[in-house]
Amino acid sequence: MIDIALVGIGKIALDQHVPALKSSDAWNLAATVSRSGKVKGVESHADFDAFLKARPDIRVISLCLPPVPRFDYAEAALRAGRHVMLEKPPGATLSECEKLAELAQSQRLTLYATWHSRAAAMVPAAKEWLADKSLKRLQVTWKEDVRRWHPGQDWIWEPGGLGVFDPGINALSILTEILPDKLHLKNATLEVPENKQGPIAAALDFVHPHGAKVSADFDWRQEDDQIWQIEAVTDAGALLLDEGGGRMFIDGQEHSASAAALSGEYPRLYARMAELLATGACDTDFEPMRHVADAFLLGHRKIVDPFYD
Amino acid sequence: MIDIALVGIGKIALDQHVPALKSSDAWNLAATVSRSGKVKGVESHADFDAFLKARPDIRVISLCLPPVPRFDYAEAALRAGRHVMLEKPPGATLSECEKLAELAQSQRLTLYATWHSRAAAMVPAAKEWLADKSLKRLQVTWKEDVRRWHPGQDWIWEPGGLGVFDPGINALSILTEILPDKLHLKNATLEVPENKQGPIAAALDFVHPHGAKVSADFDWRQEDDQIWQIEAVTDAGALLLDEGGGRMFIDGQEHSASAAALSGEYPRLYARMAELLATGACDTDFEPMRHVADAFLLGHRKIVDPFYD
Helix, strand or coil, X not given: CEEEEEEXXXXXXXXXXXHHHHCCCCEEEEEEECCCCCCCCCCEECCHHHHHHHCCCCCEEEECCCHHHHHHHHHHHHHCCCEEEECCCCCCCHHHHHHHHHHHHHHCCCEEECCHXXXXXXXXXXXXXXXXXXXXXXXXXXXXXXXXXXCCCHHHHCCCCCCCHHHHHHHHHHHHHXXXXXXXXXXXXXXXXXXXXXXXXXXXXXXXXXXXXXXXXXXXXXXXXXEEEEEEEECCEEEEEEHXXXXXXXXXXXXXXXXXXXXXXXXXXXXHHHHHHHHCCCECCCHHHHHHHHHHHHCEEEEECCCCC | CEEEEEECCCHHHHHHHXXXXXXXXXEEEEEEECCCCCCCCCCEECXXXXXXXXXXXXXXXXXXXXXXXXXXXXXXXXXXCCEEEECCCCCCCHHHHHHHHHHHHHHCCCEEECCHHHHCCCHHHHXXXXXXXXXXXXXXXXXXXXXXXXXXXXXXXXXXXXXXXXHHHXXXXXXXXXXXXXXXXXXXXXXXXXXXXXXXXXXXXXXXXXXXXXXXXXECECCCCCEEEEEEEECCEEEEEEHHHCEEEECCEEECCCCXXXXXXXXXXXXXXXXXXXXXXXXXXXHHHHHHHHHHHHCEEXXXXXCCC
């Protein structure tokens, strides 16, 4: 078993990382670092530098902090010779991400910028199905209730927190994984509550190299049915990737996942991290983040009603 | 002489590109493409596709259009087998820029993403002087009167036009050229007039890898003295790069430029393009654009008084 430390014991760590690590026979959750959060039965540290000094034997560190503070921790971990796994998004800026990738390369350490939605059960099957089809149009619909999924996460509305692109980047991570062709943003509208910095909704139109119409619709004001769907119409049928990549329908007929894919998103991320360590490789694809940066650059901002939690 | 076509005959083309080409003995301005602008004595076309078909003998195309429409022209030119030179910024999004760079590489064509301020007279000297110094602090001050420099350029306030980052990116292009170390943005404030999409002012703080304090202050509301300065304090004296890179002072003493540097920014860009063509190389550094994208991602937006031309 490989010892690993988890840094930033908040909602995503407790909901996903801890269960994934505890259920794995490859990993041993050896320590946590957090100002306030703890995991029962696991050694805990409050200060990251003190932890790095106290436990040089723990070679792998997984960072589940919000994006803005993440760079400093990742840089310190790499400089201390540790392998690093990053929650999504991999940083608050693209330049940070590039710097971490360069640092890991120069130190010959593994850096894994994870995209948990790419590890959803049916993403590999959707990618395979689309590989030899001609795309006509594709619509991403990612509509969820921010109050239900991000309670009390004030950072998510702040600069660097990305607003509705925090879930939206999950859709973009799937889109950039399953399509054989590269997209670029043509135009975007960002709806920003008058009392917030981050958008609560966004509509994106992309240019597809073979002329397919590709759009995305993100909204955090969805109170009833939660929708995380990608619908792709091709010359040889229609694909629906539903439930954030968890279910796939071809022309209305559901396809089932392989046993390996059914292990869950975070167990698959940690299995991938173990593979990267074994081969001494990095996995740092920042393309989903670049599309978000492009939306912030090119997006037309529309001020909408204030939002209160 | 190499035949070249100039596309987008607006203010920057007439002020800079045309005189640079006419004064060069390496280049022949063989045609222009513009819906309305013309250059006296030069063959003119209104439609770009028709021009590409009519003049396959013109192998080099320089694009001076605003950033939003530029991608479509650049892509069409590369697909038609022409070498391309891009005004700054190189596109409206980072993904566009990356796509053009990949396309040029795959077609074995020259793509030159120019940064005219990097060709200012004293930039090479400043770079050389800073190379072996230890930086303590650096302040960029880029304050100009938008009414004087961008009259009637409505696109500059629109999404993709970058607002005050249109001149600010010139400062960032110098900064990223002269500093031996890479920066990343730590925080930013963008002041956006309530009737505009683009910022009218911006304050940026960067992280420097050796702890120097690096800041930038961009403002478009400067009515009196126009300021385009970079001040760098090091362990071995202070550098002032003034007038947008045109003059350099070390500890208050002015240094003069080499004769080659005195030829002017745009003549140097076209000389560089001729070099790239001769060697079959590309020059596509998008780092200044990435810093702007980072500022849009991470910047705290503050709504300020409306602005009227």
